[in-house]
Amino acid sequence: MIYIAYGVINQKTAPRYYIHDIDGYFDGYFEDSWMKNDIAKRAISEIDKSELIAPKVIESPILGQIPYSWISGGSKIIIMMNIAPDVIYDGDNLGDNCWPLFLELGKTKDIAISLSYFPQFDWIPGGLATSLDNGHIIHNFDEFADEFLSSSLDTREFDDIDWPIKIDTEKFKPDEIDF
C-alpha cells in the first residue's frame, strides 16, 4: 500500500531517514545490488527510456552510455523505494511519468511519502493509496484529485505525522569516523 501525507515536510527539522535529496542519497549509498532486479530495469526503461546494461552502466538514446548517477531523480527514487521501503520519501521527486510504476510497486510493498504537488498521470488498474490525512483509500485518479484538493498542503513537522510503516531509523546513518 502507498501512504500519502499531503504537504511539505519542514526540512530544517526532518530526520535523516526522510529522503528529500534523492541524488545525494542514491549517489552516495549506491550498491550494485540495487540494480539487480526487475523494478530497476523497468524504472530505467519506462521512466528514462533507457536500458540498464550493467549495474553501473546505462545506455541512453540521447546521451549514450552514462553512469548510474546520471539517471533521473524519478528512476532513482523508485529504485530506492524498492530496496529501502523502511524510510520515508519526499514524493515530490516522483514526476508524472513515475506514478504508474510507483503504484505498481505499492501493490507489493508498503511505501510512505509526503506530497505537495499535483501529478497528472493515468492511474493503473488495481492501484491503491491511502491518505494519511484522513485514512481515505484512493482507488482512482478522480479520488486522488479529490484528496489533493481537500488537503491544506501546509508545511508540516515530520514527527507530527503518524507514519504507518516501521521506519528503520538506523538506515543511511553516516559511518562513524575513527580519528
Next chain:
Amino acid sequence: MLENGCFKKYRIYVIDEGRISVDDEIANLIKKSTLVYFIITTRKKLGKLNFSLNSVKQLVPDSNGVIHFKNYITLTRQTKPELIQSRIDYIIIEDSGKAKEWFKSLFRDSISIESPGNGKEQVCNLAKDRLKSYTNILLIFDECSFGACIEKLASLIFKFPNRITLLSDYKSWEYLILRSNFYRDKMTPYSVLSNEFEERYYENHLSELSRQSGRVLHIDHDNGGKLSKCYTDACCAYYGINNRECDIGLKGDDKFIAMFKGTEFENILIIAKRVS
C-alpha cells in the same frame, strides 16, 4: 557578487530542483535583484515568492522529440456564444475590499459573492466546497501573483473542468481598472525593470493615475474606505452635476459598459449580462 543583499549584474540564474529551498532570505534576494532572471526548477510550492500563473512553465516534448516551454495550466477561451449561454451562479473573489464591492455592483447584487477569509491560499478550497451547492462558479483572483497556488488550481480544474470560469487576462483588479476606458491610454505597461512586483506595480500605478484624474477618483490600495461611485455609477453629467474635481468622464448611463466597451475585458460585460 552581492551588493546590499541583491545581485547587481544582468544574469540568469538557474536554481535546480531541491538544491535551494526558497526561504525568506532567498525570496528577498530574488525580489530585490531586479536585473536578474531566476529559473527555478521545482515541484515544491514557492509560497514565499510573488509570481504569476503564466510564469509557471513545463517542458513538453512534441512528436518530433523537440521540447517546448508550455504554460503549466492550459485554459480554453470561451467563444462569445458560449459566454452568452453561460450561467454563473456563484462568485468567489480573492479580494475582500474595493474589488469585491466593484464586482458586486457589476453583477447588480444578483449573484452571491464570497471572499475566503485568508486570501489566495483558500480560494480553491472554498471553490471546492461551494461546488457542492452551486453549478458554475466564477473564480476571480490576481493572476499576477497566483503562481504559488497553481497546483491547487490545476487539481480544481481537473476535477471540475466545466464548472469553473476564470476571467481571461485578469492580472489583478487594479490592472482591470487600468485597462478600462478611464486609464488605458495613459497606462504604462509593467516591466521587469519596474523595481517592484507586478501586483504592487499596478496598485501604485492606479493610485498615481487616479489621483491625477481628480480627488474623487483616487484609489489607494493601502487605504481602506469605500470605492468611489465614479467606478460604478454614471458620470456626474448624467445627474446634472457639474463636477470640477474630475478630469475624466465617460459617456453612457451604464458605467460598466462605458468602462469596458471596446477593451480587452469587454467579455465581463457579457458574463455579467450587461450586454448580449
